[in-house]
Each structure stands twice: as C-alpha cells, then as structure tokens.
Amino acid sequence: MSVEEILYRVGDAVYSIGDRISEFLKPSPSEQPPDFKYLKKVIKKPLSPHEFLSLKLQISFLLYLGIGLILLFLRANPLWILTLAVINFLYVRHLTTRNRSFFIDVEPYRFFYYSITWLTFAAFAGYDAVRRLATSVYYYYGYLALVVAVILAFRWYFKQRYGRDYTYGTVEEIKGEAVRVFVHDDIAANVKPGYYWVDAVEDLEVGRVVKLIVEDKKLRGAVPVRIIEIYLDDQSSQSSTEPKNATE
Template sequence: MGIIDEIGESTIRLIYKTIYYTLGFLIALIKGLRKIDFKLYSFFEKKNIDFKDYIIFKLQMASLIFLILTVGYIFNYIHVKIMFFGLLILILIYLTYSISSLKNYCDEDFNAYKDFFLSYMLIPIIFIIVKNVKPVINFRFPYAHYVILSIVYVLFFSYYFRKKYARDFTYGKVVEDGEIIKVKVGYDIRANVKPKILNFANTINAKKGDVVKLRVEKGTFSIRGSKIVGVEGICKRENY
C-alpha cells in the first residue's frame, strides 16, 4: 500500500470518527436537554403554566440571547470568535430542539410558530454575514445599514406573517363552570394573545374541561396583544 492510499484511508477514518462522535454528542445533548426541561418545568407547573407556554417562553429567551450575542459580536464586544460561534451553534441546536417540541402541542398552528421563531434565528445570521462582508460603512453612522436592514426585515416579515397566519379568534379551556365560566387562555401567536384567565357569561352551556372558541379584537398596532371580547362556542380541538 502506497503512502497516498494510507493518507486516503486515514482521512476517511478521521471523517467517519468525527461524524460518529459529533452525532453521539448531539444525541447526548438532546437527551440532557430533555431531562433539564422536565426538571425546570416542575417549577413552572407550580405556577399553573402549561407545557406549551413553557416551551414558547424558552424559545423567546433563547432567541433573545442569540440576538444579544450577535449584537455584541457586531459591535466588537465579543472578540473570541471560536467561543462566540460555539455558543451560537449550541443555541441554534437548543432552538431547533424546542421548535420541534412544539409540534406535539400546536396541531395546525405549528407552522406559524416555526416560521416566527425561525425568523428570529435568521436575522442574527444575516447580521453575522453582513458583518463579515461589510463591517462598517463610511458614513456618519457606520452601523446604519444594520438599522435599515432590521427595519426592512421586520416590516416585511410582519406583513408576511399577518397575511398568512393572523386570525381574529383563539381558543381557551374552561377551568370552572357555572353561570359565569372561567376560561384559561394560552399563548396564541396567530391571534397575538398572551396567557391569561378570563370570565364570561355561560351562554353556551359550557362545562369544565370544554375547549371554547373566543372572539378577538385586534388593536391598531397590537403591541400589547389583542383583546378577547367574547365566546363563540364549544369546539373540538386536540392537544390544547
């Protein structure tokens, strides 16, 4: 066997081992994340927070950390590139894992959540690419292109999301029945509704455990979320 063949075989073995150990690391990481998830959720469960809302909270926090790290890199607060990109990769893995976890709790709404949080992940990645292609612009405001890019991106995605996913209703679960029902509402990104418990007159004879459809009234800019204005009826909906 010649030296070229030996180098070729050694290279193939190295690639194989790298892929093998990388996959092993990712599998172990995902298993570890699941264990941590359930331990952390026990705290949130005591606060009467559903697992779906807990996953969304994690996604929001991870997305925020991802964006903060990217901004720190853009403005040269983070100088160790290996550590920076290592952290970004870990956060991306965590975000991907959390998004996939939502599939069991969102039914037909999963694509809306997936697109929303993927857009959160995409903008920092675009910033990193722009940073490495054109760090600054010879202008009074050297980072103005990031601001312009952010505004254009947010406006475009907001229009796309409202056009494709926005709706004027949401769902809630009856937690207490009677003449006045208490309805627990979870986070609903399509209706722009935050978790809360509301009281309504029981005009539909709803019982405890029923899932009800709720009318939503959107504000002009919906910054604080939409307002739930009434109950439309009882509906069948799994994985609420």
C-alpha cells in the first residue's frame, strides 16, 4: 500500500468520524428506524421500534446512574460527573430527535429523560457538597429529605403536564366476554408494554385500535381496565397505536 493510499484512508476515516460527531451533536429526524441488532440478540420478544427506543433510554439512564454513583463513591472531581451528565443529555437528545417518528408520543419521553438527567446530576453534586461541609449525620438526613421532596415534586409536575388516565391498545384476541389487547409502553399513562385482558364491548374486531381507561396500582404502575372507544383502522400490535378515525 502506497503512502498516498494510507493518507487517503486516514483522511476518509477522519471525515467519517467528523460526520458522525456532527450528526450526534446536531441530529436530524430519520425516515428509517434503527435496526437494534444488539438489543435483538438479548431481547427475544418481538418488540416494536417504540419499545426498543424506550428500552435504550432506560439503559442509558441506568448506565449514567451507575457510573455516576461509582464516581461519587471514588470521590472523583464533580466535573467528571458533569461530563457524564452532558453525554447522557446529548444521547437522549440524539435518540429522541433522530427517531421521533418511531415514538408513539416523543415529548413525554424527551422531557422525562432530560429532567431526570439533570436532577440526578444535581443530586450527585449536592451530595458531594454535603459530604464536604457536613459536621453531623443530620446534614445527610436533611439532604435525603430534600431529594425525596424534589423527586415527589417532579413526579407531580410530570403527571400534571403529561399524565393521563387512558392509553391505546390493539385488539389481539376476542374470547367470549373478554378481549386481549396489546398496549405499548406509555410513560404518560404509566403503563408497561404487554398484553392485558379487559371486558369486551360491541363492534370489536381483531386488529382494531381501542382507547382504554387505566387505573393506578401500587408498585405496579397503571393497568388498562376498560375500553371506552374503538377506532376504525386495523393495526397490528407491532405498529403505532396512535388513534385515527373513531367510531361514532
């Protein structure tokens, strides 16, 4: 291989890396969903792009939280934790912006993960400050109470801004007076993805999208309990459950 070829390949690699960094920092919406090839090797269930994207957000936050706790335990410079928070924030922005078309409703996810990224950083930074200044254990108790209060306040605000007592699902099976519906991950309704049995109503058909009332269950989140509306367009469980034309 000649020197010119080596230099050409190095230059091409530099441009490629530069393009990737630029796209990461300034993402634009994509028309094609990610292939999720690594997640699909671990997750054998046939999840939709929405579920995979939600899972990637959860994994990124858990990694951020875990590494942040390790840095805090090692008494690392807070700038390292700030750097970690910025990286996670940029990743959330990239994932939600580039794949916004493949989220059923991207805004609650974007707001939630933006917020908990910076709230977590604030909690880490606050603990580091308390550790440096505390003269008794009561400082830690007071700080813990403050963190819990902030978490509860954020939970209340999120529910006020995005929360709802309904979600959407797709009819998968009708058995007598009961119907099994598939519901996507829905952070606004606090519903986990999966299949749920509810009472059947008139005019149901397999493949129809339905609107369901949800009820909060302690330690379980919310669960769908009743169909309140049926939509006319047939959709599979792995497609978006955004409603289109409703029945009269």
